Amino acid sequence: MTALAQTPSDTLPPRxxxxxxxxxxxxxxxxxxxxxxxxxxxxxLLAPLLPxxxxxATDWGAIRKAPSMQHWLGTDELGRDVLSRMIWGAQxxxxxxxxxxxxxxxxxxxxxxxxxxxxxxxxxxxSRVTEALLAAPFLILAIALxxxxxxxxxxxxxxxxxxxxxxxxxxxxGQTMQVMTEDYMESxxxxxxxxxxxxxxxILPNIFPPLLVQATLTIATAIIAEASLSFLGLGQQAPAPxxxxxLNTAKGFMEQAPWLxxxxxxxxxxxxxxxNLLGDGxxxxxxxxxx
Amino acid sequence: xxxxxxxxxxxxxxxxxxxSIFVFAMQKLLPGDPVLALAGESRSPELLEFLxxxxxxxxxxxxxxxxxxxxxxRGDLGVSLRTQQPVTELIAQKLPVTLQLAVMALIIAxxxxxxxxxxxxxxxxxxxxxxxxxxxxxxxxxxxxxLGIMLIMLVSVKLGWLPASGYQPLSEDxxxxxxxxxxxxxxxxxxxxxxxxxxxxxxxxxxxxSDYVRTARAKGLNERTVVLKHALRNALVPIVTVxxxxxxxxxxxxxxxxxxxxxxxxxxxxxxxxxxxxxxxxQGVVLCTAIAFIAMNILADAMYRVLNPKMxxx
Numbered sequence: 001m002t003a004l005a006q007t008p009s010d011t012l013p014p015r016x017x018x019x020x021x022x023x024x025x026x027x028x029x030x031x032x033x034x035x036x037x038x039x040x041x042x043x044x045l046l047a048p049l050l051p052x053x054x055x056x057a058t059d060w061g062a063i064r065k066a067p068s069m070q071h072w073l074g075t076d077e078l079g080r081d082v083l084s085r086m087i088w089g090a091q092x093x094x095x096x097x098x099x100x101x102x103x104x105x106x107x108x109x110x111x112x113x114x115x116x117x118x119x120x121x122x123x124x125x126x127s128r129v130t131e132a133l134l135a136a137p138f139l140i141l142a143i144a145l146x147x148x149x150x151x152x153x154x155x156x157x158x159x160x161x162x163x164x165x166x167x168x169x170x171x172x173x174g175q176t177m178q179v180m181t182e183d184y185m186e187s188x189x190x191x192x193x194x195x196x197x198x199x200x201x202x203i204l205p206n207i208f209p210p211l212l213v214q215a216t217l218t219i220a221t222a223i224i225a226e227a228s229l230s231f232l233g234l235g236q237q238a239p240a241p242x243x244x245x246x247l248n249t250a251k252g253f254m255e256q257a258p259w260l261x262x263x264x265x266x267x268x269x270x271x272x273x274x275x276n277l278l279g280d281g282x283x284x285x286x287x288x289x290x291x
Numbered sequence: 292x293x294x295x296x297x298x299x300x301x302x303x304x305x306x307x308x309x310x311s312i313f314v315f316a317m318q319k320l321l322p323g324d325p326v327l328a329l330a331g332e333s334r335s336p337e338l339l340e341f342l343x344x345x346x347x348x349x350x351x352x353x354x355x356x357x358x359x360x361x362x363x364x365r366g367d368l369g370v371s372l373r374t375q376q377p378v379t380e381l382i383a384q385k386l387p388v389t390l391q392l393a394v395m396a397l398i399i400a401x402x403x404x405x406x407x408x409x410x411x412x413x414x415x416x417x418x419x420x421x422x423x424x425x426x427x428x429x430x431x432x433x434x435x436x437x438l439g440i441m442l443i444m445l446v447s448v449k450l451g452w453l454p455a456s457g458y459q460p461l462s463e464d465x466x467x468x469x470x471x472x473x474x475x476x477x478x479x480x481x482x483x484x485x486x487x488x489x490x491x492x493x494x495x496x497x498x499x500x501s502d503y504v505r506t507a508r509a510k511g512l513n514e515r516t517v518v519l520k521h522a523l524r525n526a527l528v529p530i531v532t533v534x535x536x537x538x539x540x541x542x543x544x545x546x547x548x549x550x551x552x553x554x555x556x557x558x559x560x561x562x563x564x565x566x567x568x569x570x571x572x573x574q575g576v577v578l579c580t581a582i583a584f585i586a587m588n589i590l591a592d593a594m595y596r597v598l599n600p601k602m603x604x605x
Contacts, residue, residue, distance in 0.1 A: 132309035135581045135588075137543030140561060144577060147565040148320050224434050228547055231436055232562060247437060251551075254444050261444065265437030273432035280428070 020209075023285040030281020036274025040267075044090040053081045055088040056239040064257040074259045077249065085241035086263055092242040093271060096157050096226035096235075097219040103161025104168050105215060111165075112172025113199060113207070116180065126169065133166040142225050146234040153226075153242065156235035160225045164218055171214055175207035182206075209286040213279055220275035227268050243268050295596065299589045310581045311363070314574050315356050346372070363578065369571035371564075378575035381560060386579075389556035391461055391468070392548065393541040395476035397534070400483035405530065407484075408491025412499060413518060423488060430485030435544065439478045439551035446474060456553040475552040479544055483537050490533045494526035501525075528598045532591045539587035542580055 024030055053059075059079035067074045073082040115126040133141070145159035179185060179202070188198050229235035230244025238245065243264035250260035326342045327334065343349050347358060359369065368378035411423035447455035459468040498504060499522050507521045508514075546558035553559075557576060564572035 128305055128309060131306045132313060132581075135306060135310055135584045136313070136577060137540065137580055137584060139543050139546055140577055140580055143546065143562065143565055144317055144573060148317055220432065227434055228436060231547070232550065233566075247440065251440060254440065255448055258444055261437070261440045265434065265441065268434050268437065269429070269432055272434070273428060276428050276432050 020285040027281045029277055033274045033277025040090050040271045043087055044094050047087045052084040055085045055241045073263050089241040089243045092236050093223050097223040099157045100161035100222040101215050101218050104164035108165045108168025109172045112169040113176050116173040116176030130166045130169045138163050146229050151234045153236040156226055156229045160222050176203055179203050179206045213283045216279035220272045223272055303585050311360055314577045368575035371569055371572050373567050373569045378571050385557045385560045389545050395472050396480035396541055399476055399480035400487055404484035404487025405491050408488040411492045412495035427485040427488040430481045435478050436547040436551050442474050458554050475548050479548045491530050494529045498522045498526045532595045535591035539584040
């Protein structure tokens with residue numbers, strides 16, 4: 001009787017976001033990562049408001065000029081301001097990272113939770129397809145998909161997102177299966193909650209922390225993948241700026257204008273480092289035992 | 292061990308079957324007509340029809356699939372639409388190039404990553420540990436194609452120490468071959484070294500805190516023996532497993548490295564094939580890479596059992 005009178009929330013483990021946040025604040029490396037990410041997000045959002053020339057504005061009198069007071073990061077082979085293209089390129093990179101991970105989460109979580117919750121043949125079918133997709137190397141899969149969809153930033157994001165889906169299916173499935181063994185799941189079923197309510201109220205909140213960590217780390221991978229696809233000519237198309245396509249162009253002017261290759265690479269490195277540090281910090285904060 | 296391997300290979304069969312369907316379907320959906328690319332300038336309807344018949348492109352998709360997979364099982368992956376060479380022959384030509392690159396990258400990664408991980412774990416919490424972690428995370432964050440461009444600018448263009456591109460077969464001139472591959476292997480090995488460092492550190496940390504290491508120290512053994520003989524030997528189990536798994540990733544990572552350094556390997560083959568809509572080559576390369584990936588997974592599992600005596604009886 002006492003057990004029946006209990007609501008599942010009585011048996012839930014204590015919520016820990018505040019403790020996680022406190023651990024996060026005590027981790028200077030993770031905070032540095034968050035700062036780096038925040039910096040690039042601000043730059044990307046504020047691009048239209050900044051007093052810089054348009055990313056496609058050409059100046060035929062200033063072709064491949066080295067960094068100067070007028071053009072802080074120099075100009076490219078068409079006389080376009082590199083700083084402006086870098087700032088607008090941040091939008092493409094961050095958008096690619098976030099949207100492709102969004103696609104991967106949007107497909108991966110429902111399939112992973114379904115697989116872990118329903119088990120049986122559904123699980124077997126989803127697991128076999130996931131294993132098959134995981135066996136195809138991420139970048140080769142993304143290149144093939146981007147080629148199939150046609151070269152554009154949107155298609156590159158879809159290709160990267162689809163390539164990352166199996167990672168999230170596997171993680172969501174594993175976490176769901178783990179949550180299913182908890183006592184509070186027994187209580188939730190005992191009081192007659194429906195499948196939808198159990199998934200929404202008990203499974204999703206409890207599988208969220210590891211998925212958040214993985215999503216943060218996958219954004220870093222996705223940003224590099226977008227840059228790689230743009231570098232190969234399968235991502236953002238000219239004249240729209242992207243760090244990867246800027247590097248592709250820079251490759252042809254390594255002797256005459258080395259700065260063209262320097263800045264986009266540093267930017268990719270810093271933003272990816274930021275997401276990696278933030279992901280590591282989140283993992284430490286949300287799963288202190290795993291450190 | 293044989294029954295374990297047999298079981299793992301049996302499980303891999305449906306996975307490979309699914310991959311083959313996926314690879315086949317994906318390439319069939321590629322934009323553009325491969326026959327147009329093949330016909331070149333002369334695009335008379337008769338010629339196009341002849342080519343479609345020749346390559347059985349008019350057959351229903353499932354017939355095309357079963358023909359393709361049936362031939363593939365006999366070692367015939369079709370003919371490149373562009374070069375007219377058998378795909379198996381193309382792969383056999385390019386694979387040794389990528390394997391050489393991957394093996395050299397692996398050696399570089401092991402030489403850098405494992406000692407760095409051991410030192411970092413042993414000096415946990417000190418500035419050395421902190422520095423090693425920052426360097427490792429930087430290695431994971433740097434886009435390897437950019438690192439390649441930077442190294443070409445510095446080492447080849449400015450200093451003139453190593454060639455910027457090209458390939459020399461190992462059998463023709465071993466020294467020149469290694470010189471040509473050194474920079475690409477370093478670029479490819481950086482990310483792997485960073486991963487290995489982190490895994491080694493993690494494995495060493497858990498082993499260094501174990502009872503038998505404490506016992507070894509209590510017996511009065513010197514630190515070198517404790518760390519290298521007692522701790523490292525046990526920490527090596529997960530490290531070797533991870534290294535085997537990561538070797539599969541090197542094959543995929545070679546795509547961009549080969550593009551930057553103009554190395555005529557597996558990665559360059561797949562990129563060129565994608566751009567030329569050379570279906571047969573893309574299908575063959577992706578299928579072979581996926582099978583290699585699965586094989587590395589099985590090998591990693593097998594090595595884990597060999598190295599870990601507790602697993603052998605299970």
